[in-house]
Amino acid sequence: MLLASMQDIVFGYDREPVVNRLSMEIYSNEFMALSGPNGAAKTTSLKLLLGILKPWSGRVQINRNDKGKRPVIGYVPQQVASFNSGFPSTVFELVRSGCYMRLGLFKRFGDKQEALVRSSLEAVGMWELRDRKIGELSGGQKQRVCIARALAQEPDVLILDEPTTGMDLESRKGFYELMRHHVKQHGRTVVMVTHGLEEAEPYLDRMIRLEREEGGGWACLTTSSCSARFGPEE
Amino acid sequence: MGMFDYEFMQRAFWAGGMIAVIAPLLGIYLVLRRQILMADTLSHVSLAGVAIGAILGINPSVGGFVIAVAGALVIERLRQNFRGYGEVSIAVIMTGGLALALVLMSMDSGLNRSFSSYLFGSIVAVSTTQLWIIGTVFLLVLIYWAVMRRPLYNITFDEETAQIGGTHVRWLSQTFSVLTGMTVAAAMPIVGVLLVSALMALPAALALRFARGFTSALIMAVSIGLIGMFGGLTTSYYVNTPPGATVALLLLAFLLIGMGVQRIVYRIRRDKDPGYVVDVDSRRFWQRQSRSSQKSNVKTEVLNKN
Structure with missing residues (x-):
């Protein structure tokens, strides 16, 4: 198609x-x-x-x-501009925000989304680092987190x-x-x-x-x- | 406490409390979006609004309010035109606003005297009308934040990816700027034009240094803002200093102490545990993590190559 x-x-x-x-x-x-x-x-x-x-x-x-x-389109840019060391999110929080696109403003972040975030992070091998601040990650790791975030959108x-x-x-x-x-x-x-x-x-x-x-x-x-x-x- | 016997102190505490919640809240987003100077600009612009209001014979606070909102929209518009060096718009509007305010002030000599209370803030300056304005802005910001916090997070992280994901970035960015303008105008009578941005920037700066995540950064910024505001107002009452400057100095002291403590803590930790190595085996990346004992119902999928 x-x-x-x-x-x-x-x-x-x-x-x-x-x-x-x-x-x-x-x-x-x-x-x-x-x-x-x-x-x-x-x-x-x-x-x-x-x-x-x-x-x-x-x-x-x-x-x-x-x-x-x-x-639904998931986009992973070449260099994610906001990825300065100051952005205060944890890896989990950031990937979780990928689900917001489908959840909209109010729908609850439930077990299904939790599992989705987990499997996205596992797919890129970053589940163990979920509690780290994204500013502390290396360039390659940030790239992985961004991919996981895009996957969590279920694009x-x-x-x-x-x-x-x-x-x-x-x-x-x-x-x-x-x-x-x-x-x-x-x-x-x-x-x-x-x-x-x-x-x-x-x-x-x-x-x-x-x-x-x-x-x-x-x-x-x-x-x-x-x-x-x-x-x-x- | 004796100071609460005065009605103006009660009003100042109510007003200050509400502002100390919303200003640091917006401050976090502004700092992360590299727009924190917008608060400063808008306060200068709304000073021109105050002058216009006084000359036209309407309530100066209302004049300041309207012009701050209009200024916010103009800045947002310019920011989108000057992509890549968005600060230019801020410089343009800030100087324009201040120059206009000064010229208008010189035209009305009666205004000159009351201006110092707009510039530096005053705890006796909070009228009942202003308290109503502040209350309305407080509710508006909180409702807006409660509804929009997910898309706001997304555009704060990255505007492009948010837009592609279906967020109305432009609309969100504009409404956010308008609310920033409202907050600045509402905070002006207490903290003063020159120091409004301190209440937005300093708590955010401190919170961003310490917080482990985004939500905790928001909570920390608001708590710091509240402590600074109430501490500053109390000091201002007893020592008879301008409230805005007192609050700003107190917040600055928090920031310096916080940074000092953080340094010491880091040093102690480093000395205790010198061999801290990040345990990431790069060859394990991308491999499927097939832990079948997981409790959550994650389906482990098999890749079929071929």
């Missing part, structure tokens, strides 16, 4: 466009990677898709699901911007497996920006590579060759 699409997007931060006529489609229940060299507007493309940035022209559409609801779509930066090889592989698990077992869609395409390839369903055009703009190439091992099930 087509989950979201971008058509002929043009966008720039000042006068020059950095994204020129980008079109991209995201299908549900896929593990997709977006890659390209530095400055290829990968993060910008994600932000356009998410609606944080408004395109100069073109159309971004996020389809509603069968129940007519807008999909339909998980969007991650270079999530594996600063992780060792084993952690990266574990991460890809975790994402693949969420796609296959929980029916989620995962979109991530990455530089490590070679090692992620076996886990991916589809990858999109942003490349520089002759004229200086960026073109978008979709490759499906990587899905040989885990080909789409249809």
